[in-house]
Amino acid sequence: MRTSEYILATLKETPSDAEVVSHQLMLRAGMIRKLASGLYTWLPSGLKVFRKVERIVREEMDKAGAIELLMPVIQPAELWEESGRWEQFGPELLRINDRHGRPFALGPTHEEVITDLVRREINSYKQLPITLYQVSTKVRDEVRPRFGVMRAREFTMKDAYSFHMTDECLEKTYHKMFQAYCNIFDRLGVDYRPVIADSGSIGGNLSHEFHVLAESGEDAIAFSDESDYAANIEKAEALAPTEARPAPSKELNTFDTPEAFTIAELKAKHGVKPHRGVKTLIVYGAPDEDGKRGLVALIVRGDHDLNELKVEKLALVDSPLEMASEEDIVNTIGAKPGSLGPVGLSMPVIVDRSAAIMADFVAGANKDGVHYSGINWDRDVSAYTVEDIRNVVEGDPSPCGKGKILIKRGIEVGHVFQLGTKYSEAMKAGVLGEEGKNQTLTMGCYGIGVSRIVAAAIEQNNDDYGIKWPVAIAPFELAIVPMNMHKSHRIPEIAEKFYADLQNAGIDVLFDDRKERPGVMFNDMELIGIPYTLVIGERNLDENKVELKNRQTGEKLMLDIGSAVETIVNAIKSK
RNA sequence: CGGCGAUUAGCGCAGCUUGGUAGCGCACUUGGUUUGGGUCCAAGGGGUCGCAGGUUCAAAUCCUGCAUCGCCGACCA
Secondary structure: OEHHHOOOOOOOOOOOOOOOHHHHHHHHOOOEEEEEOOEEEEOHHHHHHHHHHHHHHHHHHHHOOOEEOOOOOEEEHHHHHHHOHHHHOHHHOEEEEOOOOOEEEEOOOOHHHHHHHHHHHOOEHHHOOEEEEEEEEEEOOOOOOEOHHHEOOEEEEEEEEEEEOOHHHHHHHHHHHHHHHHHHHHHHOOOEEEEEOOOHHHOOOOEEEEEEEOOOOOEEEEEEOOOOOEEEOOOOOOOOOOOOOOOOOOOOEEEEOOOOOOHHHHHHHHOOOHHHEEEEEEEEEOOOOOOOOOEEEEEEEOOOOEOHHHHHOOOOEOOOOOEOOHHHHHHHHOOOOOOOOOOOOOOOEEEEOOHHHOOOEEEEEEEOOEEEEEEOEOOOEOOOEEEOOEOOOOOOEOOOOOOEEEEEEEEEEEEEEEEEOHHHHHOOOEEEOOOOOEEEOEEEEEEEEHHHHHHHHHHHOEEOOEEOOOHHHOOOOEEEEEOOHHHOOHHHHHHHHHHHHHHHOOOOEEEOOOOOOHHHHHHHHHHHOOOEEEEEOHHHHOOOEEEEEEOOOOOEEEEEHHHHHHHHHHHHHOO
16 A cells, blocks of 8 residues: 555544543544544544454454354344343443334344344254354444443444353353454454453353453453452452451440541541441342332441442342432431441341451441441341452452452453353244254353454553554554655665565555655654554665664664565564 | 533634634645655635524623533442
């Protein structure tokens, strides 16, 4: 490709609404442009990267025995009603009506459609197991799209679905997919980790997420510093403390706290250390037979955070989890949030394991502007249950039994699930088994965010000058930058020859044939992140040399003109 | 969904307080100059000042409503 016949679309200035580095660089490097909130056009350079990621994903899926197909974005509501997700999915499911007023959804994922297809097409155990996949556009009406294509409303995902007669068979495919994912991320050249995960709204049992590690990641991952344990923080168990609860040594006392309604204020104004107090959070309980929801109190240590996912799974608590309104709290307890505590509460009280071994602690007195000190479990609060309801923090013992927890941030780029029979049962997808009896299929599903990978790779590979692409997914492998080509006759000649020879050798080349100053060209090529730049200038030509620059290392090599093509091809193809 | 903020040329912004000819930098076009790291000079093109309504002789500027975009929050106890 010649720059003169291409849209480089690079920007000197950073658009003001781009927050994270990958979003800024994708705009500046001319990869994407925003159409509306969470909707992006892929410009030529962006699309080239996107296609390279897509290709690696396809190759590895094919290698793992998955078969590609393509399903519609627009899906009839009936299918979603059948699986129960028309109700369950919430406003993220973008719904439309056709001209006849019939309801449809724009597919955020394709479990329903694939299950419907398989129940029609697959009739015998002999056709199983089978893994089908597609690379397609997904639509999710995100509450808050952000970070460019990282959390967009329309994005591209590779989604695969496997169907089996038995759980053992599902497990085998699951491991095969897991390995295929590792191969994919290895080839993409990103630093990633598979982590134990929750299966979320997709449903199912065992599940792993693949995360690209980056500061800007929206997920927190808990690692062990001594083993290869890694889990999404929402899934990492906070082990029960091994130490025993000290005996009470103080009397229960009240003290006035008229201006302290948060843990931070309690610390600032009354010197209460956060780990010596507890937070009391009020949520709605599971509905009773009449559908009425009571309140439930959740107690965690002042310096700990509640884990909503763990709470949601408790039988006493309504799912999805919802914080009680201030009105309901005042009406039931007689005090506002900020002055609540476990003493004298007439509702179920669920205490975190770490809070349950505290003695002589501080909490609100359920009276505005008053706190208790010297609270002790059993003596002052009789009815309560103990559960794991908090997020792990750094330094906690690892749930795997070895080492301590470290917390890092990650961008979720892949997710594999063992779904089980959630969809096949609801949608009656079964086949005849060996004994001639109908048997419900068991399913797995496996997603990779193709567009998100592009952004995640940039988060991990950039510097002050721009993007530093891994060769495998760079928009171009090499840039030819001639110095002042229009002032010379031999430079264009040699540059053209290199352009032709390198292309013939299978290198993806961008030939910067613009009439620009060298600095402008260098800056553009570095911003776009092309891994190698071949600089052709009079200065070196006199010695029969050209210069090869490596974007990753900054290293410059002088090459003899005669052997340069071979050297370059070897360097690039070895990656 | 709640709070805050923004909206003026393709991009980044000023002008608004105190109403009176719509500006700057980058980008773009033309000419010249320069040429191994975003040259310099000159001339030019490009705007329903987000939309609707109101106040006024006069509104980018003041008032009201709406829309869009963004940030933060939804762990506050």
